[in-house]
Amino acid sequence: MAPAPLAAHARRLRRIPLARLAGDEDRNRALRVRACGLELDLRRECLDRRALVALLSLARERGLSRGVEALFAGEALNVSEGLPALHPALRGEGPPEAARAAAEELRRMEALVEALRERPRETLGLEEVGHLVHVGIGGSLNGVRLIHEALAPARDAPLRLHFLASPDGHALARVLAALDPARTAVVIASKSFATEETLALARALLAALGARRGASEKATLAAAIAVTSHPERAVAFGIAPERILRLPPAVGGRYSACSATSFAAVATIGIAPFRELLAGAAAMDRHFREAPPEGNLPLLAALADFWQRVALRAPAFCLLPYGERLSPVLPWYRQLLMESLGKGVDREGRALAGPAGPPLLGDGGSEAEHSLLQWLAQAPERVPVDFVAALPAAGEGPAELERLRLDHLLAQAAALAAPPAELAASPCAHRRLTGNRPSRTILLERLAPAPLGALIALLEHRVFALGWLLGVNPFDQWGVEAGKRLARAIALSRCGGPVPADPLLAERLREPCG
Numbered sequence: 001m002a003p004a005p006l007a008a009h010a011r012r013l014r015r016i017p018l019a020r021l022a023g024d025e026d027r028n029r030a031l032r033v034r035a036c037g038l039e040l041d042l043r044r045e046c047l048d049r050r051a052l053v054a055l056l057s058l059a060r061e062r063g064l065s066r067g068v069e070a071l072f073a074g075e076a077l078n079v080s081e082g083l084p085a086l087h088p089a090l091r092g093e094g095p096p097e098a099a100r101a102a103a104e105e106l107r108r109m110e111a112l113v114e115a116l117r118e119r120p121r122e123t124l125g126l127e128e129v130g131h132l133v134h135v136g137i138g139g140s141l142n143g144v145r146l147i148h149e150a151l152a153p154a155r156d157a158p159l160r161l162h163f164l165a166s167p168d169g170h171a172l173a174r175v176l177a178a179l180d181p182a183r184t185a186v187v188i189a190s191k192s193f194a195t196e197e198t199l200a201l202a203r204a205l206l207a208a209l210g211a212r213r214g215a216s217e218k219a220t221l222a223a224a225i226a227v228t229s230h231p232e233r234a235v236a237f238g239i240a241p242e243r244i245l246r247l248p249p250a251v252g253g254r255y256s257a258c259s260a261t262s263f264a265a266v267a268t269i270g271i272a273p274f275r276e277l278l279a280g281a282a283a284m285d286r287h288f289r290e291a292p293p294e295g296n297l298p299l300l301a302a303l304a305d306f307w308q309r310v311a312l313r314a315p316a317f318c319l320l321p322y323g324e325r326l327s328p329v330l331p332w333y334r335q336l337l338m339e340s341l342g343k344g345v346d347r348e349g350r351a352l353a354g355p356a357g358p359p360l361l362g363d364g365g366s367e368a369e370h371s372l373l374q375w376l377a378q379a380p381e382r383v384p385v386d387f388v389a390a391l392p393a394a395g396e397g398p399a400e401l402e403r404l405r406l407d408h409l410l411a412q413a414a415a416l417a418a419p420p421a422e423l424a425a426s427p428c429a430h431r432r433l434t435g436n437r438p439s440r441t442i443l444l445e446r447l448a449p450a451p452l453g454a455l456i457a458l459l460e461h462r463v464f465a466l467g468w469l470l471g472v473n474p475f476d477q478w479g480v481e482a483g484k485r486l487a488r489a490i491a492l493s494r495c496g497g498p499v500p501a502d503p504l505l506a507e508r509l510r511e512p513c514g
Contacts (some may be wrong), residue, residue, distance in 0.1 A: 001354055002311040003058060009051040010311040018436050019418040021048055033295050036283045037451035038458060040297045041441040044417045045304050045384070046312065055303040056293050059469065064299070067468045072289055074098060078250070078475035079347055085475045086248050087255035087460060091278040091453075093285035098248065102259070106278075109245055109260045110271045112225065116185060117159075117267070123243075124185050125222040129159060131179045134264040135202045136189035137165045138339075139253020140227070142332035143456075144189070147257060148265035150325045150452050151273055161268045164205065167197045172204055181212040186224045187264045191253045193226065193233035196487060202237075227260050252475055254336045257456050273449040280453030288461045298458050302465035304440060308384045309358050310470075315381050317358045318372065322365035322389040322409045325447055329388060330362045333459055340463050340474035347473050357463075357470065365389070365409060377416060377433055385439040387413055388455075390447035413439045 002010065013021075021027065027049050031042040047055075059065075070077055074084040074095035089098035115123040116132075134144060141163065148161055162175045186209070188202045202224075210220035217238070226234035227245045234244045245260035253261070258281055266274045288298045308314040317337075321329050341357020363372055365387065376383055387409050392402035418424075419433035426432045442458075444451040467474035489500050493509055500506065 005054045006051070006058065006307070006311040009054055010307075013046050013048065013051060014312075016048075017418070018044060018046065018438065021046070022417075024048065030294065033297055033300060035287045035291065035295070035297050036280060036454035036458075037445045037448075038284075038297060038454050039441075039443045039445075040301060040458075041443070042300065042304055044413055044439045044441075045307075046436070046438050047304070047307065051307070052294075052303075055307060058306075059293060059299065059303060059465075062469055064465060064468050067464075068289055071464060072285075077473070079473055080476045080478065083250045083475070085252070085255065085464075086250040087252070087258065088282075088285045088457075089248070090251065090256075090258040091282040091285060091457075093282050093289075098250075101248065105246055105260055109263055109266065112243065112245065113263065113267050113271060116225075120185075125219055126183060126185065128183055129185045130183035131160050131162065132185050132187060132264050132267055133162045133164060133175060133179070133205060134187045134189060135164045135198055135205060136187075136227075136261070137195060137197055138335060139256055140189035140191060140195070140198065140261055141165050142254070142328065142335055143257025144262045144265045146328040146332045146456075147262050147274075147277065147452070148268055149328050150447060151265070151269045151277075151449060157268060159268055161264055164201050165197075167200050172201065172208070176205070176208055176212075179209070181209045184209055184223070187227065188224060188234070188237075188239070189227040189261050189263075191229045191247055191256070193228040193230045193237070196484070196491075199237070225263065227263055252477075254332075254339055255460060255475075257332070258453070269449075276449035277453035277456075280450030281457040282453075283450070284454040284457035284461070288457070298461035299465055301440070301458070301462040302469065304384075305358075305462070305466045306469045308438065309355055309466075312382070313355075314358065314384055316383050317360050318376060318383050318385045319360060319362040320365040320368050320372070320385060320387050320409075320412075321362075322387065322405050323447070324364065326388060326390060327364045329455070329459075330364075334360045334362065336459060336463055339477045339480070341467050341470065341472055342479065343472040346471040352471070354470070356472065357466065365412075366405070369408065369412065373412060376437065377419075382437055385413070385416065385437075387439060387441045388443075389441075390444040390451070393446045393448075396447075409441070413441060 022043055028043050030049055033040050071085060072088055072094060076082050077085050086094050086098045088094040090102045092099045116129055120126045120129045145163060164175055190198045206220050210217060221238040224239050225243045226239045227247060228234050229247045229249045231244045231246060245263060247256055247259050247261060251259060258278055293299055319330050319333055321327050337357055337360050343356050344352060346352055361372060376385060389409050416437040416439055417435060419435045423431060423433045424435055444455060464474055486500060
């Protein structure tokens with residue numbers, strides 16, 4: 001249930017068209033803020049200055065500034081596991097000891113990237129490395145894919161990166177068909193180094209590469225690199241310690257884009273761009289910690305989310321990235337938001353009195369114009385939309401295409417809020433658009449490492465702040481564990497172990513395969 005002041009503002013603002021709100025210039029200035037190469041535009045949100053003041057007051061009442069200090073001080077905010085959340089330390093902005101350890105691991109990663117490029121025979125037993133296969137899933141995949149696809153050059157590069165996530169024979173065969181086995185190295189990314197899908201895929205990939213090279217298992221494993229919080233398990237798998245990069249146990253996989261998890265992306269984009277990305281993320285860390293509330297991008301984004309989810313009861317959120325290179329932000333943010341805030345209890349373990357974090361819809365922006373936007377524009381539910389794009393830089397492509405991309409973003413945001421008069425007042429009910437559908441816009445000044453790093457940190461802190469306001473722990477994910485354990489039990493039952501008690505599972509397991 002929304003706090004009484006917010007509920008009163010929600011009742012008042014529901015009756016005011018967004019077009020009328022947008023006529024208040026003081027309001028508009030307050031709802032358009034810039035920092036760290038990003039712009040957050042909330043002018044098409046169902047907010048005015050009075051409601052914004054009430055939201056800022058709520059953040060003070062709920063002690064969010066204390067939560068921010070606790071995050072950066074390394075306090076054990078992950079209460080169910082007794083751990084801090086040290087992802088800011090990956091870019092030097094957490095507790096000094098954790099930041100020093102992260103800097104040392106960054107130097108180890110850079111040395112391994114340089115060795116892969118300059119001394120492949122000595123490092124991996126290969127004459128050269130032309131292909132790199134990243135094997136990982138979830139938080140061990142989404143961040144590295146986002147960084148690679150956003151920043152890797154479009155032209156043919158000397159090192160081609162491939163991804164494997166799902167235990168799917170077709171996907172494995174497709175990747176293998178694109179590889180030169182004699183020039184292929186493998187990165188196995190798994191925080192626990194016990195993720196069943198990842199290890200099974202890695203074994204199958206390495207076995208296939210070894211067979212095609214005519215190499216021994218030991219020689220094939222020599223061309224593998226691991227990223228994990230459990231180096232002892234990677235050693236048991238057969239990977240030498242000098243080719244194991246460490247992820248801090250207190251960094252969740254979905255918060256690990258700025259860590260060694262992104263080794264494969266660093267190998268393709270280069271060390272210097274990755275350091276620029278870290279610098280952009282660190283700048284946003286400092287902004288989140290130091291900027292006044294009324295100009296604080298992560299805080300304002302989280303307050304807009306809380307307003308929509310709790311006061312206006314939005315059933316879901318939507319993210320539409322415009323531009324192919326930014327499209328991987330959607331799966332990355334979907335996991336970040338839903339795995340972090342999809343909780344049923346508060347930080348003290350009590351049942352939530354209000355809603356949890358929202359589900360997240362989305363698609364590439366241009367693609368969504370032919371699917372999601374119809375529903376967003378005319379369905380009875382009102383779902384707030386985040387439009388995300390980078391402003392074009394000179395020489396990035398035909399100017400008319402870049403203009404068209406941004407024109408469509410702006411047009412869709414305007415049409416949702418205040419459609420053209422002939423559609424808003426159409427006598428044909430099927431054509432009529434009601435408008436008053438809120439959206440937010442996040443613009444990067446350009447698609448470059450530092451603004452991308454700032455975007456990653458902005459969204460991480462936005463989720464943290466929303467989680468604090470909702471009262472949940474955004475750093476655990478116990479909901480995914482039961483299915484993983486059952487999958488292992490099912491696998492054991494196929495080898496003669498006990499059949500799980502679920503009668504439908506037992507029935508399925510008695511049926512012949514194939």
